[in-house]
Amino acid sequence: MGRIINLDIRHITRIEGHGNIRLNVRDGKIEACHFDIVEAPRFFEAMIRGRHFDEAALITSRICGICSVGHQLASLAATEDAFGLSLSTQEKCLRRLLNAGEYFESHTLHIYFLAIPDFVGAKSVLPLVKTHRDVVVHALKLKKYGHDIGDIIGGRLVHPMASNVQAMTKTPTEKELFSIIGWMQEAKMELMLNVTTLANLSLPDFNRDTEYISLYKPGTYALLEGDIFSSDTGVASYKSYRELTQEYAIPNSTAKRCKHTRDSFMVGALARFNNNYQWLSDNAKSVAERLNLTPKCTNPYKNTLAQYVELIHLADDAIDAAQTLIAMAQPLKVEERIVSPVAGIGIGSIEVPRGILYHEYAYNEKGFIKTANCVIPTGQNGQNIENDMRALVPQIVDKTDEEITLMLEMLVRAYDPCISCSTHLLDVEIIR
Amino acid sequence: MSKPTVAFFDFASCEGCQLSAINLAPQQLLELLEVIDIVEFREALSEKAYHYDITLIEGSITRKSDIPRLQDIRNRSDLVVAFGACAHIGGINALKNFQRPEEYKKAVYPDTPDLFETDIARSIDAFIKVDAFIPGCPIDTDEFVRVVKNIVLGKNPDIPDYPVCVECKQRENVCVYELGLTCLGPVIRAGCGARCPSNGGYCYGCRGTIPEPNIYGQKDVMRQYHLTHDQMMDQFKLFLNHNKEVF
Numbered sequence: 178m179g180r181i182i183n184l185d186i187r188h189i190t191r192i193e194g195h196g197n198i199r200l201n202v203r204d205g206k207i208e209a210c211h212f213d214i215v216e217a218p219r220f221f222e223a224m225i226r227g228r229h230f231d232e233a234a235l236i237t238s239r240i241c242g243i244c245s246v247g248h249q250l251a252s253l254a255a256t257e258d259a260f261g262l263s264l265s266t267q268e269k270c271l272r273r274l275l276n277a278g279e280y281f282e283s284h285t286l287h288i289y290f291l292a293i294p295d296f297v298g299a300k301s302v303l304p305l306v307k308t309h310r311d312v313v314v315h316a317l318k319l320k321k322y323g324h325d326i327g328d329i330i331g332g333r334l335v336h337p338m339a340s341n342v343q344a345m346t347k348t349p350t351e352k353e354l355f356s357i358i359g360w361m362q363e364a365k366m367e368l369m370l371n372v373t374t375l376a377n378l379s380l381p382d383f384n385r386d387t388e389y390i391s392l393y394k395p396g397t398y399a400l401l402e403g404d405i406f407s408s409d410t411g412v413a414s415y416k417s418y419r420e421l422t423q424e425y426a427i428p429n430s431t432a433k434r435c436k437h438t439r440d441s442f443m444v445g446a447l448a449r450f451n452n453n454y455q456w457l458s459d460n461a462k463s464v465a466e467r468l469n470l471t472p473k474c475t476n477p478y479k480n481t482l483a484q485y486v487e488l489i490h491l492a493d494d495a496i497d498a499a500q501t502l503i504a505m506a507q508p509l510k511v512e513e514r515i516v517s518p519v520a521g522i523g524i525g526s527i528e529v530p531r532g533i534l535y536h537e538y539a540y541n542e543k544g545f546i547k548t549a550n551c552v553i554p555t556g557q558n559g560q561n562i563e564n565d566m567r568a569l570v571p572q573i574v575d576k577t578d579e580e581i582t583l584m585l586e587m588l589v590r591a592y593d594p595c596i597s598c599s600t601h602l603l604d605v606e607i608i609r
Numbered sequence: 610m611s612k613p614t615v616a617f618f619d620f621a622s623c624e625g626c627q628l629s630a631i632n633l634a635p636q637q638l639l640e641l642l643e644v645i646d647i648v649e650f651r652e653a654l655s656e657k658a659y660h661y662d663i664t665l666i667e668g669s670i671t672r673k674s675d676i677p678r679l680q681d682i683r684n685r686s687d688l689v690v691a692f693g694a695c696a697h698i699g700g701i702n703a704l705k706n707f708q709r710p711e712e713y714k715k716a717v718y719p720d721t722p723d724l725f726e727t728d729i730a731r732s733i734d735a736f737i738k739v740d741a742f743i744p745g746c747p748i749d750t751d752e753f754v755r756v757v758k759n760i761v762l763g764k765n766p767d768i769p770d771y772p773v774c775v776e777c778k779q780r781e782n783v784c785v786y787e788l789g790l791t792c793l794g795p796v797i798r799a800g801c802g803a804r805c806p807s808n809g810g811y812c813y814g815c816r817g818t819i820p821e822p823n824i825y826g827q828k829d830v831m832r833q834y835h836l837t838h839d840q841m842m843d844q845f846k847l848f849l850n851h852n853k854e855v856f
């Protein structure tokens with residue numbers, strides 16, 4: 178006894194962005210336990226004031242490279258909500274495809290490049306090129322499918338240029354749509370064949386119940402539209418998002434924090450899985466079963482498994498969207514965009530890979546942005562990560578500093594935090 | 610001969626360029642790893658090295674407190690490459706340079722505007738010597754692979770200095786000015802394959818200007834197409850903040 182743990186993990190590696198963990202334990206009692214985001218703040222909400230509605234998605238896309246499609250789709254949805262525009266079936270299908278592209282890129286990167294190295298005791302994916310070449314090749318292929326879909330639908334996956342208010346300025350050919358179907362079928366087969374890689378990971382046995390928040394639209398595994406569902410309080414209109422996020426700034430973290438009924442909640446793949454499990458595709462459900470993943474799952478480390486399940490669902494959904502498009506008259510026409518600005522407020526809520534993302538804009542009658550508000554998933558998860566750490570530390574306090582550091586880093590990485598969004602690696606500081 | 614060591618670092622950015630750098634087909638990555646040794650890549654690696662042969666820096670500098678880290682990286686690197694628009698020309702971050710700091714701070718942190726340090730967003734060459742750049746927001750993956758190979762072989766980076774219009778014409782696009790849009794293609798550096806005008810968009814300048822761009826000519830064209838001064842400036846502000854001749 179009398180052991181003092183003093184950990185300071187600066188710039189946690191293998192996460193998107195810059196974050197630190199500080200832990201201070203004296204005689205088994207936590208004196209301080211913090212997860213701080215130390216990214217340079219970038220002021221997007223200020224930068225888009227005064228800009229034209231056609232530029233909002235182009236600019237906010239740059240909030241985050243890995244969620245750029247999600248930021249664009251949330252931005253477009255906010256503008257369309259403000260102007261009272263509704264989308265054609267063609268446009269909805271194209272957005273589902275572009276979104277599937279981003280999930281493939283993002284979830285694959287997280288599962289294989291950021292999370293898995295921990296379980297095989299590697300510092301990164303690079304040594305795996307020698308030791309587990311087949312896994313690396315498999316991962317790169319999955320990621321590439323995402324980028325290739327992005328190229329076809331959006332012009333590119335990172336900061337696409339074809340996605341615009343009301344309609345894409347580009348349409349895929351029938352041949353391209355068939356290629357997408359082919360890739361997604363291959364991806365599904367590969368993912369189903371490789372389930373054992375994930376099923377064999379020994380994830381820490383740590384559970385803590387929390388509030389799970391996601392989009393909600395009965396009948397669908399809601400990603401691009403819907404209301405908001407909380408596992409504590411049920412359904413709420415997307416318009417009441419401020420109520421469900423309650424943002425506040427804290428001193429050591431440039432990303433804002435959020436709370437709802439409890440002092441923290443979780444968004445992301447696990448929250449979606451818990452709330453919307455019944456609407457996953459059959460293939461996705463059968464993979465969940467093979468991974469022993471059932472709702473309600475309260476082990477945050479299993480967020481990575483939920484992402485894997487989602488990839489199967491996304492592949493099924495992309496195939497469906499592509500088939501719907503193929504059934505339409507070919508070649509698909511670029512739809513005319515007639516957008517009349519309306520003064521007022523619009524809200525877009527989209528499930529990006531890391532969780533629910535909100536954009537809200539107030540427009541003047543000429544279609545220029547007066548004010549903007551973006552609420553980012555990593556900011557919403559911030560307090561929940563800290564609460565998990567507080568619950569986890571007493572269970573692992575007898576381990577070595579190195580083991581504690583690794584488990585805390587793995588926990589943070591499981592949330593797949595994208596800190597560039599929230600403003601940006603992680604430093605773990607353990608003070609015993 | 611041992612392979613050159615390569616490191617990636619980032620400052621204020623969306624990290625989309627690092628992401629684009631690893632958007633490689635399996636064969637491409639394996640080939641690249643034959644010629645270089647990636648030793649620092651915070652997003653994908655948790656190892657750390659001391660000295661680097663080639664350092665790619667993403668992001669712009671927006672805080673004084675980041676300058677010592679930038680200089681330290683410079684001191685430990687043989688060659689520094691500005692990686693992507695933020696590092697190369699200030700990028701989208703520089704859009705805030707057109708607003709007063711009190712204004713943008715208050716817009717984002719209304720109750721605590723002075724809680725966090727921030728300053729004018731600048732490209733990295735404002736503070737350190739830069740040996741090469743890879744333009745774009747985000748960078749182009751093939752161009753990245755090509756330039757890294759150029760550098761490893763001791764050649765000059767093979768980056769076009771003719772305008773986007775040239776590539777646009779090669780692709781036989783209808784000029785978007787004919788379609789009622791405006792485009793910065795005539796003064797912007799090619800190399801992206803005129804990606805935006807080829808996908809229903811217009812060039813907004815993410816690769817920065819060509820050497821000695823004819824900005825007056827560009828403004829004249831935009832005037833002919835009935836853009837007001839403000840509309841023109843709004844387009845230039847997106848990525849050309851660091852071109853003194855524009856503003």
Ligand code: SF4
Binds near residue numbers: 774783784794806
């Ligand atoms: S569309 Fe733009 S890049 Fe293409 S020719 Fe016209 S001005 Fe040049």
Ligand code: SF4
Binds near residue numbers: 745806816
């Ligand atoms: S067309 Fe212009 S804006 Fe688009 S990628 Fe090329 S340089 Fe950037």
